[in-house]
Amino acid sequence: MRPAEKVWAAAQFEQSAKLQARLHDLVPGGAHTYARGSDQYPEFITPILTRGAGARVWDVDGNEYVEYGMGLRSVTLGHGFAPVVDAVAATIADGVNFSRPTELELAAAEDFLDLVPGADMVKFAKNGSDATTAAIKLARAVTGRIRVALCEQPFFSTDDWFIGTTPMNGGIPDSAGAGTVRFGYNDLDSVAAALAGDDVAAVIMEAATATAEPAPGFLAGVRELCDRHGTLLIFDEMITGFRWSAHGAQHVYGVRPDLSTWGKAMANGFPLSALAGRREYMELGGLRTDRPRVFLLSTTHGPETASLAAFRAVVDEYRSGDPVGRMEHAGRRLADGVTAAVSAAGLDGHLRVIGRPSCLVFVTGDRGGAPSQAYRTLFLQELLRRGVLGQSFVTSAAHTDADIDLTVAAVRDALPVYRQAIDAGSVAGLLQGRPVAPAIRRSAHPRGV
Template sequence: MSSSFSERLHRVIPGGAHTYSRGDDQYPANAPEILVSGKGAYVTAADGRTLLDYGMGLRAVTLGYADERINRAAIRGMELGVNLTRASVLELEAAEKIVELVGTDMVKFAKNGSNVTTAAAKVARAYTGRRHVCVPRQHPFFSFDDWFIGATAIKRGIPEVHHATTLVFDYGDLASLQKLFAEHPGDIAGVMLEPATTVGPCDAAPGYDRMRPPTPEVAQWPGNFLRQVQDLCRREGALFILDEMITGFRWDLRGAQHLFGVQPDLSTFGKGMANGFAVAALVGRREVMEVGAINRPGQERTFLVSTTHGGEMASLAAFLETVAVYEEKEVVGHLWNYGAQLITGLETLAREAGVEKHFQLQGNAISMNYLTFDRQGQPSLPLRTLFSQEMIRHGVLMPWIAQSFSHGEPELQRTLEAARKALAVFAQAVEGGVERFLQGPAIKPVFRQFN
């Protein structure tokens, strides 16, 4: 295959894309170098291939690519002027809608998740007068800003002073968080975490079923990790902050916080809230958010989030229409049901291929991930690359699994048929070695120190 598109991309864009998870090193050699368009659950590449997609715009597209109803709403927003000199009526309506949905008081809109998570950290420090923010080491990404990236393996260009106040604990291990509070008494401003990834706060609760949303009874389980963190933050005077960038508009329209029975002081949303249009949001309690207010005479100012495009009307109109679709149709239920069928189907195929110990589905129906293990039981990126490579060979792009409302029965059957063929090759690679089946290098972790 010609490398002209890849060469052109790397010539003008550092990393070859504007998100590292879209980079060449995240895909097998037979993946499309560049895409032209998407429609429903499918993407079309410049080389003419049309692939069933499970990346879905890095999980941002929950209804489907180029949804006509959402696009028409965005056009209406453009026709209103796109971006006005003062706050717009549409901006107000969008703000009122999200605080109503989440059950909180105030919101600041932005264009990407990093802006609002960084704002959450700033608000926590401003409100509490404290220095430190705690995040789980198991949650890979909160922000591209120095306060977080400096705490990862990629520290180049970031002075230590910029990330020294970011502390790391283990998700699911309350003692590791309590230890940080003991080591920094009265100086932890907030705890920021995702409600759940492929590992959730109630996985060990009696009655928990990974194929369905957690029930109120599951959420009331005393071991609910989110409730434990919330209670600890309340006792210690720190803010409890949930990053719902991925869980929001997937687990539940109101956020995973609703399912797990917690009330964070601050929450961040993005990705699926506008079916791929650029909207992110910081929402929270009035008392906390008003550190950024300008109508409180004499209050010391906090420069919270100030973005030219935060009130851009095309995306906010897309957000409002996305919510309307969710409210009219059983979008979240479909995502859960489709995921449950996909888990069942893939696990059945893995058993039939004799590789159930080497190809496994982690997580639940709404947030699953496939894991690959070698004959020694160790995680294997070459085997993961091989599975992805073979799925692409049979018309399915599955860098991870993010189903949409556009994934239906035909897509499920197409996926399972591709997986049947991919796992047959996978089984041979487990037995005889993966290298002879790979067309190119194995994928690499995004968060690594060296290329």
Template sequence: MINQKEKYISNFSRSEELKQKSHQLIPGGAHTYAKGDDQYPELAPGFLVKGKGCHVWDVDDNEYIEYGMGLRAVTLGHGYESVVKAAYRQMLLGINFTRPAPIEIECAEQFLSLIEGAEMVKFAKNGSDATTAAIKLARAYTGKDMVAVCADHPFFSTDDWFIGSRDMNAGIPEAIQNLTVKFKYNDLESIKALFTKYPNRFACLIMEAETLITPTHNFLHEAKRICHENGALFILDEIITGFRWDLGGAQKVHQIVPDLSTFGKGMGNGFSIAALAGKREIMELGGIQHDRERVFLLSTTFGAETHSLAAAMEVMRIYQEENVVEYLDRQGKKLIEGINQVIATRQLEEYFSVAGKPCNLIYVTKDGDKERSQAFRTLFLQEIIKRGIIAPSLVVSFSHRDEDIQRTIEAIAEALDVYHQALEEGVEKYLVGRTVQPVFRKFN
């Protein structure tokens, strides 16, 4: 008879060796904070070496079903064959020239055909570049310097204009920090208060169209109206919602046309590509066919690598022909239904929950006092990793099949049995090592 513990993943020896080396060579041990060791329990794979569909393997040859999929960037699946082939064919022709390539026009036409109201697009390599370019355009177009960001949305850019507004703002001059202020989502009064407090100062307001909370009382349209009444631009960050809520973005779902919008995660199924799109009269300030002061918009050596554009074009084709958005919604709903049944049978509704749209789910962990708990998040991660699931979120991809969903629900059921015991006996009895930490914190 097999010992029950033997079926659990417990060997991370090679990962532990590489962790020691990585922290000597790389600040934080990873090139992306969300992938760092402090985001995962001690009993977790440190390095992944291979992925196929929604399955990944670590350096110790442990296999997992993965959620979140490259921080939500891999929407179709790891190693998705037709996307890889499209990029490979383009690589054989060259990926970077001294003049533009025709594929830049082709990809722009294909992208703009999907985004209603967008007349021009500029491609970039990551979402931070795109949002920062949007802020720069807004400041140039309006002649104003302040930016209003939604306090309820966690991340817009790695650049000073945004990071200066967070707790982890060392190295950002106070003068820049003071130019970005916050409003609350679904709270028009908080927006009005900012425009009253800083009259004629705002270049723009930026927010995600929707995250865990749906806009109410015509919030998006009213926010846009207030911006325009005060001479500011209305910008939607669609880095996550684009290619998940709808192929035309959440702006299409909510029938609103922003002045500028940004896209990124999901555009290339993991290939590095992002986009800034918007109205011609604004976007053209970054061009050479106007007589106003020039704006150094997006101009990077690798900004329009042809293989990433080829990947993006294939991704857009697949989305249109395979109804990917509908599939993500359907699989997410199956996951919600199964997990909620598991929660209900264990009477954990007040301690563990799933939130968000089916295509973009997260989970919420609470302690015995029903307060948000990093310790219980760590325990949950620890227990599902043992059972072959990596899930910093529960974001599905086009490769999550019914059997993957079912196996995930079963693993979560077992993990929540441990969670229930920890609520009764203390989390420290079941948790191995330190707790995970939020990325945005003042000190380590």
């Protein structure tokens, strides 16, 4: 019997269910990150994990999974990657946090700026939201303007300037979102319209996403428009950095932003983010300026030694090996295998794998081919029951051919259930519980507990 042919019963998630219920008693939403919430997974299959190794993870019930997404895309080298673990262990034996900068801070900054030649200075922090908010604040200080142009992309920050523009804006003054204007990706006309009033401090965007590559001339056109209107260009490299390239999307597409923000895979899962940019702007947060100073970034834990040691070990691996190439190899093999299985099942148009090979997502459609959360949940349910965990097919350099083979087999074995739902025009009787819901939404409905 192939591993993927084993279908776990609900009883084999019993301990996870108990712990998830307890988490809801103690932690709002039952998780410390909304994207990890139980409402993002099938209602009665919400594994609580205990450990990981490479691309595999284990839950409290002893179930083993091939994991995708890898810590919300923060792990590119694999769980427990030995050179990172060894570097961290050796470093923290001499202390973690001090009252003055360490030599390690200088070495890590040199490593970062060597990787990102479009940046002159860098400042480290702990999460991406701090870095993007600092970039917005700096752009406002540089330009003397308040308005911000946001690309129509999913997420930039937990802070008011962004979350105030979303449906989940409880507790945020209406004025917080009033200073923003949105523009479409690959739509230069909408960028030009957003900047026409010469009152926008910054354009912030991902240069590319899992589902969208820049059209020829688009990024260069955005750069030219920002220069023409006196607006700073900010690239959010949280996902593209260390997944498109160690040098970021700005290197891949050959367009230099004024500022860029980094995080996620910088330290293979250890908490580290960065704001980087041109010296003339970054110095406003330093001691070599005659202008009013910007309170740029100042965090107690920003330069702690564990994450910086992890970052330097990640840099070493990217210099000596080819993690991006390994991610892309796994992604291409997975996309080819799943696409062939879907086609053989006659489900073309209902289930697709799309995106860059290192950042794949699956798209689930109903009987008419329209995107469907209910059908997505059914697919997640059947994969989980066959040992595959993930809201996407985002790979890491640790995904082996055996991991990919197991995943393709799991998909192949799950497709008859999906076929039944398509033929019936409904997931009723096949999906246990309620469908998943968007992580950022106004009310707990439809997945309140």
